[in-house]
Amino acid sequence: MRTSRTWWITLILLSISTVALVAAESSWLSKVPPADRQRVNPYADRPEAIAAGKLLFEENCAKCHGSDAEGRHGRPSLRSERVAHATEGELAWLLRNGSLHKGMPSWSSLPEPERWQLIAFLRSLPRDGPPAALAHH
Ligand code: HEC
Missing domain, CATH: 1.20.5 (Single alpha-helices involved in coiled-coils or other helix-helix interfaces)
Structure with a gap:
């Protein structure tokens, strides 16, 4: 017994x-299939794509992630190490599929080029960290 x-x-x-x-x-990162992970942003680093992505961000994303992308009300900052280390393909997968159980919507209703513009904008953001003036010593 x-x-x-x-x-x-x-x-x-x-x-x-x-x-x-x-x-x-x-974590949504563990759900991304390997083939999606390797995709590259056709608009990477293009100033006009970054500008378009910024407008799309203000329109669609700022209400949850803040217009500075630093996150608000428990929604994550997009200037984090995690987002910086995610591949463009991983970010594209997340924008297409969302992380629905955790409150991140799918953006598959936006045309794919607009999702790449958003990713170009995310890549242009500075990372969270000490202000540049303090980062010297
Ligand atoms: C309704 C609120 C909401 C909106 C609108 C929203 N998000 Fe999110 N987002 C979230 C939440 C909540 C998470 C956390 C999801 C998770 O932990 O799995 C998240 C996670 C993310 C992440 C991953 C962050 C990380 O640290 O893993 C990225 C990148 C992201 N969102 C980008 C965007 C972009 C770009 C838009 C606009 C097209 C957007 N989000 C719109 C709520 C939102």
Whole structure:
């Protein structure tokens, strides 16, 4: 009897930790298929694409991420290391699919070129960090 109880407790603890692991792994980044990850932005670094992306951002994204893209009301900053390290293809995947359970809408209704313009704009943003004047010493 005693052994079987220990057994059940072990089993329950194991399933709890599995659930916790799966939850930790569920960042949208882990869902992007490898082929999507490698896609490159046809408009990267083009000033007119960055300008267009900025307008699209103000229109569609600023209400959640702030017009400075620093995030608001629990929505993440887009000047983070995470976004800077994400590939253009990963960002494109997120804009197309969203992260619906966590409140990031899908932008598949925007034409694909506009999504690439948004990504060009995101890439042009400075990263969060110490102000330039303090970063010297
Ligand atoms: C309704 C609110 C809302 C709007 C509008 C919105 N987002 Fe988001 N966004 C979120 C939330 C919430 C997350 C966090 C999702 C997650 O953690 O999986 C997010 C995550 C992101 C991320 C990933 C950030 C990270 O650290 O992983 C990017 C990039 C992003 N949004 C870009 C955009 C762009 C570009 C637009 C406009 C086209 C936009 N978002 C519009 C709510 C929003």
